[in-house]
Amino acid sequence: MSVLIVIPARYASTRYPGKPLVELTGANGVARSLIRRSWDAANAVAGVDRVVVATDDRRIADHVKDFGGEVAMTSDTCRNGTERCAETIETLKGYDIIVNLQGDAPLTPPWFVEALIDAMKADPDCPVATPVLRCDHAALNGFLEDRAAGRVGGTTAVFDTAGYSLYFSKEVIPYTGRKFAEGEETPVWHHVGVYAYRPDALTAYTGWGEGNLEKWEGLEQLRFMENGVHVRAVPVEAKGRAFWELNNPVDVPRIEAMLKAQGLD
Known part of the structure; x- marks a missing residue:
């Protein structure tokens, strides 16, 4: 099965305008933009x-071309990354699996995405899949601290015994009522911001319009679930690698510290 990775990028982020061009300093002291680091992770x-x-933004497109990346220009009407992926495959056709x-x-470690691709190849009937990572005590406590401070950080997920997602939320679910100690297993799974789709699932997505849950949570994958499409949660392991998304300016030093701690240039 042929695989295409699409990295959606927009300049006009509500929480962090210009985020794709923000520079992050690695372990070697060299600063690279967020979109460049995402490109390196994909490759x-x-x-x-x-x-x-x-992307729909010329500044991002020019920057990507400057470091040798390939750009697919999309319209400025895309409301989220999934819609941007759907628009991309209108011209880049012929791929069996599209990864967002x-x-x-x-x-994002490469094995997270590889596990997702393997799951899609193993189950031809799976329309959409996404990785989930069990939170350790530090990650969960970080989520709880963010919410207590009124910040929206990572997304959590709950799923059934067959691995199908029940819900995703920017609140911490399930409710724990307390923090966890080092080494204590938590019941909370962090949703990793990667998706794999079949082409027909992407095509259907754009025809449904924004769902109520999607709108309130600001989570694009809920549109699939609101329309009866199963989203498979694929558990992955960190293997000692810390994982964090850049959602707010406060995340920049967090990610830079993780890059340095992991020796990532």
Whole structure:
């Protein structure tokens, strides 16, 4: 099965305008933009046929071309990354699996995406899949601290025994009522901002329009669930790698500290 990775990127982020061009300093002291680091993360994934950055912004497009990346220009009417992926495959046809590697997750390990692709290949009936990572005590406590401070950070997920998602939320679900100690297993799963779709699922997505849950939570994957499409949650392991998304300016030093701690340039 042929695989296309699309990295959606927009300049006009509500929470952090210009986010794709924000520079992050790695372990070697060299600063690279968020979109460049996302591009590097995509190209580290095995078994991928093509990687493109999908954007409607000329500043992002020019920057990507400057470092040798490929750009697919999309309209400014796309409301989220999934719609941008759907628009991209209107011209880049012929791929069996389309991966949406969101441009705000430069710490995404390649094996997260590889596990997602493997799950799609193993189950031809699966229309959409996304990785989930069990929170350790530090990640969960960070989520709880963000919410207590009124910040919207990472997304959490709950799913059934067959692996199908029941819900995603920017609140911390399930409710725990307390923090967790080091080494204590938590019941909370962090949703990793990567999706894999079949082409027909992407095409259907754009025809439904924004759903109520999608609108309130600001989570694009809920549109699939609101329209009866199963989203498979694929558990992945961190293998000692810290993972965090860049959602707010406060996340920049967090991610830079993780890059340095992990020796990532």
